[in-house]
Structures are given as structure tokens and as C-alpha cells.
Amino acid sequence: MSIFKSHRDIQDIEARSPHWHSAANPSTLYAFLQSARAKNGQGPALSFQLYGKADSPAQTLTWDVLVQEVTRLANLFRAHGIGPEDCVALVLPNCFEAVTTLLAGAVSGIVCPINPLLSPDHIASILRDSGAKLVITMRSFPNSQVAQNISLALAQCDGVKTVLEVDFAHYVTGPKALLVPMMRPKFRPCAGVTYLDLASEQAKMPGDALSFTDDPQDRVGAYFHTGGTTGRPKLVQHRVFGILYQGWAGVTLLFKPSDVVICPLPFFHVFAAYPVLMSMIAAAGHLVLPTPQGYRGFGVLAQFWKLIERWQATYVVAVPTALSALMQRPMDADLRSLRGVFSGSAPLSQDLFRRFETLTGIEIIEGYGLTEGTCLVSVNPPDGQKRIGSVGVPLPYCDVRILRFDTQGRITYRCGVDEVGEVCVSNPGVTVGSTYREALLNQDIYAEGTHLRTGDLGRLDADKFLFITGRAKDLIIRGGHNVDPLMIEDAIMRHPLVGYAGAIGQPDARAGEVPCVYVELIEGAKLTSAELMTFAEAEISDVAALPKYIEILPSLPKTVVGKVFKPDLRRMAITRVFDHALASAALGAQVKAVIESQDRGLVAQITYSRTSSAVQFTKDIPDIHQVLKDFLVRWEVIDHKL
Numbered sequence: 001m002s003i004f005k006s007h008r009d010i011q012d013i014e015a016r017s018p019h020w021h022s023a024a025n026p027s028t029l030y031a032f033l034q035s036a037r038a039k040n041g042q043g044p045a046l047s048f049q050l051y052g053k054a055d056s057p058a059q060t061l062t063w064d065v066l067v068q069e070v071t072r073l074a075n076l077f078r079a080h081g082i083g084p085e086d087c088v089a090l091v092l093p094n095c096f097e098a099v100t101t102l103l104a105g106a107v108s109g110i111v112c113p114i115n116p117l118l119s120p121d122h123i124a125s126i127l128r129d130s131g132a133k134l135v136i137t138m139r140s141f142p143n144s145q146v147a148q149n150i151s152l153a154l155a156q157c158d159g160v161k162t163v164l165e166v167d168f169a170h171y172v173t174g175p176k177a178l179l180v181p182m183m184r185p186k187f188r189p190c191a192g193v194t195y196l197d198l199a200s201e202q203a204k205m206p207g208d209a210l211s212f213t214d215d216p217q218d219r220v221g222a223y224f225h226t227g228g229t230t231g232r233p234k235l236v237q238h239r240v241f242g243i244l245y246q247g248w249a250g251v252t253l254l255f256k257p258s259d260v261v262i263c264p265l266p267f268f269h270v271f272a273a274y275p276v277l278m279s280m281i282a283a284a285g286h287l288v289l290p291t292p293q294g295y296r297g298f299g300v301l302a303q304f305w306k307l308i309e310r311w312q313a314t315y316v317v318a319v320p321t322a323l324s325a326l327m328q329r330p331m332d333a334d335l336r337s338l339r340g341v342f343s344g345s346a347p348l349s350q351d352l353f354r355r356f357e358t359l360t361g362i363e364i365i366e367g368y369g370l371t372e373g374t375c376l377v378s379v380n381p382p383d384g385q386k387r388i389g390s391v392g393v394p395l396p397y398c399d400v401r402i403l404r405f406d407t408q409g410r411i412t413y414r415c416g417v418d419e420v421g422e423v424c425v426s427n428p429g430v431t432v433g434s435t436y437r438e439a440l441l442n443q444d445i446y447a448e449g450t451h452l453r454t455g456d457l458g459r460l461d462a463d464k465f466l467f468i469t470g471r472a473k474d475l476i477i478r479g480g481h482n483v484d485p486l487m488i489e490d491a492i493m494r495h496p497l498v499g500y501a502g503a504i505g506q507p508d509a510r511a512g513e514v515p516c517v518y519v520e521l522i523e524g525a526k527l528t529s530a531e532l533m534t535f536a537e538a539e540i541s542d543v544a545a546l547p548k549y550i551e552i553l554p555s556l557p558k559t560v561v562g563k564v565f566k567p568d569l570r571r572m573a574i575t576r577v578f579d580h581a582l583a584s585a586a587l588g589a590q591v592k593a594v595i596e597s598q599d600r601g602l603v604a605q606i607t608y609s610r611t612s613s614a615v616q617f618t619k620d621i622p623d624i625h626q627v628l629k630d631f632l633v634r635w636e637v638i639d640h641k642l
Helices: 007-016 029-040 063-079 096-108 120-130 146-154 176-183 198-203 240-253 270-283 300-311 320-326 350-360 485-493 529-539 566-584 622-628
Strands: 044-049 059-062 087-091 110-113 132-138 162-166 194-197 220-226 234-239 260-262 286-290 315-318 340-343 364-370 375-379 399-405 411-414 421-426 451-460 466-471 476-478 481-483 498-508 512-521 549-553 589-597 601-609 634-641
Touching (some): 029 063, 029 240, 029 270, 044 096, 059 063, 063 096, 087 096, 087 120, 096 110, 096 132, 096 220, 110 120, 120 132, 120 234, 132 146, 146 162, 162 198, 194 198, 220 240, 240 375, 260 300, 270 286, 270 364, 320 350, 320 498, 399 451, 476 498, 485 498, 485 512, 485 529, 529 549, 566 589, 566 601, 566 622, 589 634, 622 634
Parallel strands (some): 044 286, 087 110, 087 132, 110 220, 132 162, 260 286, 315 340, 340 364, 512 549, 601 634
Antiparallel strands (some): 044 059, 220 234, 364 375, 399 421, 421 451, 451 466, 476 481, 498 512, 589 601
């Protein structure tokens, strides 16, 4: 293990060996777990508390017990017919079982973690695309719709015949435990599906050894979905060696065996599953999970500083939105154990970096990764100089190229130092030709036949620090002028009353797009859009980047890992702009919804009322066409009243 300080340390690691994997490294995930057990069998591996208070009851598994539980589960999955090419779907919030079934699913076959907050239709789509044969999910539990949603999803699938249920009642203590049976909501099980209790079935299996051969050959071990909130989710394939590489990188560069890491992020997200969990397995450290909902759990943000003190955490895993929310809470705990905070999943503003360091004395360690690359690509040195605004230096055996392409996907330019282009990555987590489970999605996404095109814009400085400057698809193109939304967001976030900001391009009949910003204020703040516009005019020097519209919302839409969810902001902007244009023309038409089409992108669906003539198709509505013809956003009439 070597905690790194600069890119020179990365070069030294690569100079010592031509490959990250050697005979000394485990070749299977199960052997990887066994190595953690050998290092620290009686030490704490995993802790979980159902509630968010710092003094809430908590349970802890040692490495001995964790490996035993994974062994029983892997044997159980094989007993249910799961082989190396078969899929186990995992639809759980954070808990012990979310971790043990994630690991056991990949040991016995292919695991597919699914966001339990997705709609039944989206869950069903992932189940069908993954070919899942077995589903692990929650038993009906108070204040949860997961069991019912899974039942509705299974009604749309033919492949799943068995569901293994996790009963969260075993985490409840005291008088509340007596209330769970009475408050447990009823739901209708899916016909034709057998429901079994996971704990009971697991107890029947041997926990001392696998009942099958642990094949050391590299293979697909996991499917992780991207998207899924709108449109059809895409399944990314992760190979076992790519998963192990993340753990190797974590213990080589970042973590020590004595580290205690608090991770309130979900395990259907690669950030938690790989750089965090796999690194803690490699280090045989201690991972703490506060509440099933993580940062969204009741009381977690309010008590978070005290949670750090309770667990004597050395590192915390966060996302920018969670860090921004923490800035609104008094720091009322002893944080002397804390060495750093890892931030990923979304860009971190320079202002938030400085505010956090000023308040806590702790530097944020920003990194960069993506689901298609089995997550982590680069990270700032924990024990070295961090460059504010940078996502660090590429990991060992990870080659990052900054390239520019034409509209046909051909390379037109190889960027030099500090020149912006598309970030393209080759590392042990990128498998050329099979990034996605659906073969058609793998076409035209590799540069020079070796490097995955990430869709992110960025640059490398002279010391190999990577800076992400935006998403290619998120660029606001105002009359041919490319505007980086991150630059606008950074400027708006400098206002002391702003908690979150999301900049997008709203449709404009003349310029194509103009900048628009949606803002969430810190708790209790009072600020008007006009005041914020005045602030923006003083902070943003590029005239093309000045927002045309600013709106303050009670809260911005966010993903489960805390990213501002820009597709919803785009829908709001399209609806507002189109409705204004249609109302101004007095056509009796309005936007009913903005949907995402797989082949057409965002489409505004318009309802139309007219009494003078019958209307059959969109092409027969010249008046609406005349109003909307100069907008680039697609639209369609979905119903009309005569």
C-alpha cells in the first residue's frame, strides 16, 4: 500500500510492474473476500444503523461473519439455478443484505443492482434486459412501496419465478419492533411467482466453503444500469477483473486497514459499489452505512457531524449536493478523526470546496469516474496537493486522452496541454466492444479502437491533473456560441444564500438555446430572482453566458445520489417557453407533458382545443406549426377537442 501524493507516484507504480494484476493478487471476487478475512477476520467489516441519529442502535458484522454470509448466499443462488452467465437482480436500499447479496450475486453469477425508487415499468425493463432469474428485494415494510412496485414490475416479466425477501423487521429494536407486524402494508403478490424469506433460506446453506468451483477466469460479474428515470435504462457490463482493479487501486493509493469510511450512497451506484466497497475489502477496513436511504434518511444530515464522531470515521463519501446541505448545519461534533472527504458523481464548485475547508479544516478529495468505465478514473492525491477544480490524476494503468471529433465521430484533433476536448479513457475497467449488454449500443463509442468516449469535456494540465469542464450534450449552444453550464453554476453558487444551481439551455426561437438557471436556496434564505440576476451580471463576464431566465424553486430535482437532475429542469423550461408562445398566439393549445423518446430525444406533447375545424394529425395544424417552427425541440399533438 502506498498513499500517493502526485502523478510521479503513479509513474513509479507503473514502472515497477507492466500490469496491475500479479500472482499475489486474488483472481476471483471470492478469493478477494477471503484475503480480507485473513487480514482482519475478527475486525469490523460492516456497520449499519436503521435510523439517522448518532445514538441510534447499530449492528456490526466482522469480516469472518461477512464472508460466511456471502458464502451461504452464493451457495443459495447456485441452488436456485444461478450459474456464471445467469443474473440475480438486487432491488434493495442500503442494509447488510444489500452488500452481501451484491457480493454473492457476483460470486455465483452476474448481479444486477436496481434502484428501488424506480417506477415498476422501469424496473420491469431492467429485469427483462438483464434476463434476471432471481430477485432479491424487501418484504412489505411500513412507509415503503418497494414490495408493491416489485410485484407490479414482475407482472410484466416472464423470466423471474422466485423472489427472496429481506425483512427489515430484524433491524428494529425496542417497542417499535412490536408495531411492525401491525403496520406492515398489504400488497398483492405477483401471480406465478414464489416468495421466500431470504434469511430462512440462507440459513439452510453451508457457510464454510462454496459448493461450486470458483473459476479464476475473467467473466462478466455485474450489470449496472444507467439512466432509468426517463427513457429506457442501459445496462453496463462489468467484468470481474475490472471490479477487482477498483479495489486494488483503492488500497494502493487511498486507504489503510485502520480506515473507517462512512458511505451514505446507494449500492446500485458504482461509486459506492466499487471505489468504496471494493477498496474497503482490499484494505480490510470498516465501512459504515447510515440508514437505508443514506443521506436522504430522516435525521442523517442533521446528525451527520455527530455520526462522524460516533464512528470515529477517517473518511466520508459524499456528493456535492450533500456537502452543500451540510454547510447549512452547525458543526457540533469532534471531527479530529476525519482525514478527508471523497466527492464524486457530479462536478464540485470551487466555492463549495473553499467553504467546506474553511468550516471544517478538511480538504475535499474530488475524483472522477463513470459507470461505463467500472467507475473510478482519476482522483486527487489524499496526502498531496489538490488542485481546486480538478478531479485529480488518472489512476495507474489508466490512459486518458483528450480528443476532438467531427459530426461523423472521426478524430479531428488530439488536444495538447490545457486544451479542451472529449475525455476518452482506457483502463482495466473498460472492455472494448462489450461495454453495454445490448450490442448495438457498443457501436461508435471507442476512439482509436481502444479508448471509451465518455461524453465528458475536459482538459489535462502539464502535471496530468484532469479537469472536467462539462458534458458534451449539456453544452448550451447560444447562436453558435458554446456556453459551459458549469461556469454559470459556479458563478451562481458564489452567492452565499444559494444552496444548489442547475444551468441548462432553454429553447429559443432565434438563438436555438439561451442559458437558464434553476436555483435552490439554503434553508431559511430570502432572495428574489431579480436580485440573483443582478448578482449573476456582476459575476459572469461572458455576455453569451448570462442567464436569460432565473427561477428559484423550493427544491431542485435530484437523483438518489444527489446530482441535480437536469432532464427535469429541461422539461420545465420547454413547458414554460412553449406554453408562453402558444398562449401569446391564443391557440387554445398547451404542453401536457415532455417525454423522452429513445430516438428523438425530448418531445413536447401538446393538447389542442379548437372548435372551428376537425384536426387529424400534427401536419394539419399550420397555426401551431407557425408558432413553434423555429424551436429546435420536437413536438407532437397527442389529443384534441372539437
